[in-house]
Amino acid sequence: MTTQEQIQKQFFDYLVKRRGLENVIHGTMEALLIKKGATYKRMNGETALTTAELITLARHFHISLDTIFSPEKYITFEHPFTSQKTTADFMSHFTYFLKPLGSMEQSQLTYLANELPVFYYFSHKYIFNFLISVWSHLHWTDTRLIIEENIEVTQQIEFIRNEITTYYEGHPVTEIWNSNMFANLYQQIIFSITIRAFKEEKYIFNLIKDIDELIDHLRALAMNEFNESNGNKTQERKIYLNDYGNYLNLVLYESSKIKSTFIGFDIPQFMVSYNPAFNDFAKSWVRKIKKRSVLISSEGYQNREMFFIKMENDHKSFIDKVEKLLAIYYR
Numbered sequence: 001m002t003t004q005e006q007i008q009k010q011f012f013d014y015l016v017k018r019r020g021l022e023n024v025i026h027g028t029m030e031a032l033l034i035k036k037g038a039t040y041k042r043m044n045g046e047t048a049l050t051t052a053e054l055i056t057l058a059r060h061f062h063i064s065l066d067t068i069f070s071p072e073k074y075i076t077f078e079h080p081f082t083s084q085k086t087t088a089d090f091m092s093h094f095t096y097f098l099k100p101l102g103s104m105e106q107s108q109l110t111y112l113a114n115e116l117p118v119f120y121y122f123s124h125k126y127i128f129n130f131l132i133s134v135w136s137h138l139h140w141t142d143t144r145l146i147i148e149e150n151i152e153v154t155q156q157i158e159f160i161r162n163e164i165t166t167y168y169e170g171h172p173v174t175e176i177w178n179s180n181m182f183a184n185l186y187q188q189i190i191f192s193i194t195i196r197a198f199k200e201e202k203y204i205f206n207l208i209k210d211i212d213e214l215i216d217h218l219r220a221l222a223m224n225e226f227n228e229s230n231g232n233k234t235q236e237r238k239i240y241l242n243d244y245g246n247y248l249n250l251v252l253y254e255s256s257k258i259k260s261t262f263i264g265f266d267i268p269q270f271m272v273s274y275n276p277a278f279n280d281f282a283k284s285w286v287r288k289i290k291k292r293s294v295l296i297s298s299e300g301y302q303n304r305e306m307f308f309i310k311m312e313n314d315h316k317s318f319i320d321k322v323e324k325l326l327a328i329y330y331r
Contacts, residue, residue: 005045007069011054012043014068015061017257018274024061031060067275075278077263077271107255110174110286112247116181120217125149126203126210127185133197134188135267147192148199176240176247176286176293179310182211186318193325201330208319215311222297222304239297241307242289252283 001009015024028039032053041047049057058065064076111117121128129150137145189207198204222239249270251262259279264270273279296304 001045004048008042008045008049011049011057011068015057015063018063019061027060028057031056064274067273071275071277075273075275077273107253108172108174110176110252110283112176112250112252112286112289113181114178114247114249115184116177116214116218117175117249120214123217124210124214126207127214130189130192130207131185134192139269145192145195145197146199147197148203170235172235173237174240174290175237176242176289177296177307178243178247179241179307180243180314182311182314182318185211186314190318190321190325193322193329196329198330201326204322204326208322211315215308215315218311219304219308222300222308224298237297238295239300240290240293241296241303242293244289244292247289250282250286252279252286254279254283 012024019027024043025036025039028034028042029036032039032042034042038047042049042053054065062078064078066074066076121131126149130147132150133145133147137143189204192198193204221237224237248264249262249267251260253260253262258274259276261273261275261279261282262270263273294300294303296307
């Protein structure tokens, strides 16, 4: 086999693994405006791909040539930074990047959380609406921050919540938490009160109630060893605690077809890499961190109790601050 044939085989093998044979055949025909016979000749190396054709196919299938040919040397990331202008765009891209999880094949998900995984916020509309308002103010609008219930955001949440939950809970999941996962959320709420960003005081009370319910939900999850949203199947969930560092909200997804690495997953500018070498490195790094972590789910009773005692104390302290600030800024 010649060098040219080896390169083309490597290229098309990667495409077929990522997109499936039929999608690659028809996508190549569409992108290069050629017939099926000519497509097969390019796939088996009988006809050489031109540089223009190679670039055209890479763009058409949204893949990086560095990921295919130099994964050990270069790490490439995917995210439509320039096109993301609104909350709707963020929700759309978030769903798009989670679609591979929709396949119920043998796969697994690992989440290393500096903040609470964003998946949980979809069931708590006041928290999620608050975060969307802050993100919109920071990244998409030039107007003054005004936090109020947004019916449009609520409808978007309802539309994708079940789908996202099914994706996330339909696989074996390993999560590594830290005891300050709510710290940034608390800080943002307190600061928003001091600048009178909440349109009505009532929203703040609804927000606190949402956090109360979320903490109860987290406790129930930690006590249950399995997810139960995947039809009749149950998927194992392991939750660990590690307070040694900042983990950039790293998500690792692995299946027989794809290895995805998400960095900064709980912010609109999260990045995605499909580089298998980088995923293997990140997975090895996570394994080392897990060895230095303590189990708080299922049988990790004592550690779980200590974790939630601290969480409840932090929450009480947060509520005390909120009440004092409300007396100053809203009454």
